[in-house]
Amino acid sequence: MRLLLIGTLLLTLPHAAAQVRLPRLPNGKPDFNGIWQAASSAHYDIERHTARHSLMLRDGPHGPLPSVPTLALGAVGAVPGSMGIVEGGQIPYKPGALKVRDENRQHWIERDPEVKCYLPGIPRANYMPFPFEIAQNATQFFFSYEYAGAYRNVLFKDPGPAETDSWMGQAVGKWEGDTLVIENTGFNDQTWFDRAGNHHSNQLKVVERLKLMTPYHIQYEATITDPEVFTGPWKIALPLYRRMEKDARIMDFRCVEFVEELIYGEHRRNRLKR
Numbered sequence: 001m002r003l004l005l006i007g008t009l010l011l012t013l014p015h016a017a018a019q020v021r022l023p024r025l026p027n028g029k030p031d032f033n034g035i036w037q038a039a040s041s042a043h044y045d046i047e048r049h050t051a052r053h054s055l056m057l058r059d060g061p062h063g064p065l066p067s068v069p070t071l072a073l074g075a076v077g078a079v080p081g082s083m084g085i086v087e088g089g090q091i092p093y094k095p096g097a098l099k100v101r102d103e104n105r106q107h108w109i110e111r112d113p114e115v116k117c118y119l120p121g122i123p124r125a126n127y128m129p130f131p132f133e134i135a136q137n138a139t140q141f142f143f144s145y146e147y148a149g150a151y152r153n154v155l156f157k158d159p160g161p162a163e164t165d166s167w168m169g170q171a172v173g174k175w176e177g178d179t180l181v182i183e184n185t186g187f188n189d190q191t192w193f194d195r196a197g198n199h200h201s202n203q204l205k206v207v208e209r210l211k212l213m214t215p216y217h218i219q220y221e222a223t224i225t226d227p228e229v230f231t232g233p234w235k236i237a238l239p240l241y242r243r244m245e246k247d248a249r250i251m252d253f254r255c256v257e258f259v260e261e262l263i264y265g266e267h268r269r270n271r272l273k274r
Helices: 002-018 095-106 255-267
Strands: 034-038 057-060 063-066 132-136 141-145 151-155 170-176 179-185 205-214 217-225 234-242
Touching: none
Parallel strands: 151 170
Antiparallel strands: 034 132, 034 234, 057 063, 132 141, 141 151, 170 179, 179 205, 205 217, 217 234
16 A cells, blocks of 8 residues: 555656646746745855865865965865766866866965955856845846846847956847746956856856746756867756745845955055054
C-alpha cells in the first residue's frame, strides 16, 4: 500500500506542477512585477569553491591566512563555501586573464568596484545581497536595484550599438514564448562578476533569460561571452525569489556618500587618522 501511494504521488506531481497558474498581464505575458532577491552566496564567488579564511589572503606558516587589511573582520570577512552558479563549476579563462583574476584576489580591497560603490554591472547586480524591483507593463520592462541606486531599462526596439560603453550596458529584450531574453552589450571593463576578482573586458556580452516558474520564483540564466578574456561562452543559472513581506520594497542605499572618506579623505585639510 505504501509503494502504491508513493507511485501515485510521483505520477501526480508533474501534473500538479503543470497546473501552476502564473500571474499574467492583460496581454498574456507573465507578470514579473515585484521585489526579487537572490538567496545564494554567488556575490562572494560565482565559481564552485570551498570556504576561505578571508576575502583577501596571504601565505601563513601552515596555509592561507587573512591578509592584514581584512584580518580584523574575522568571520565577517570569511568566504562561505558554495557549489557556485557557473555551469561546469569553473570559468573558461584564457591563461593571461586567469593571472589577472588571481592578482585581483590578492588586491581585493583595493580593486573590487563594489568597495567603492561603483555600479555593479550585469549580471552581478542580480545576485548581490540586495533586493531589486521589476516594473513591467505591456511595452516596458524596468529594473531598479537597491545597491547604489542602479537601474536599467530594457528596450524592445534595437537602437543599434550603444553610443558609449557604460557600467550597466545597453539592454535589448525580446519574448520567446513566456521567456524574456535580454541581450546586454556596451559595457566598460570596470565591473566584476563577484568579490573573487572574476572580471571581463569591454567586449563583454551577456544574454539573460528570465522565466517565471511559479508566482514566487524566477529561473534566471545568463550566457557570457568575451573573446578577449574567455576561451568560449559560459553560463550561470540560479533562482530569484519574490520577497513576500507585506511591506516589501527596495530601500535607499546610495552608498556613494559612504565611501567619500575612503576615496577622498586623504585630501582633507585636516586629515583624519587611518
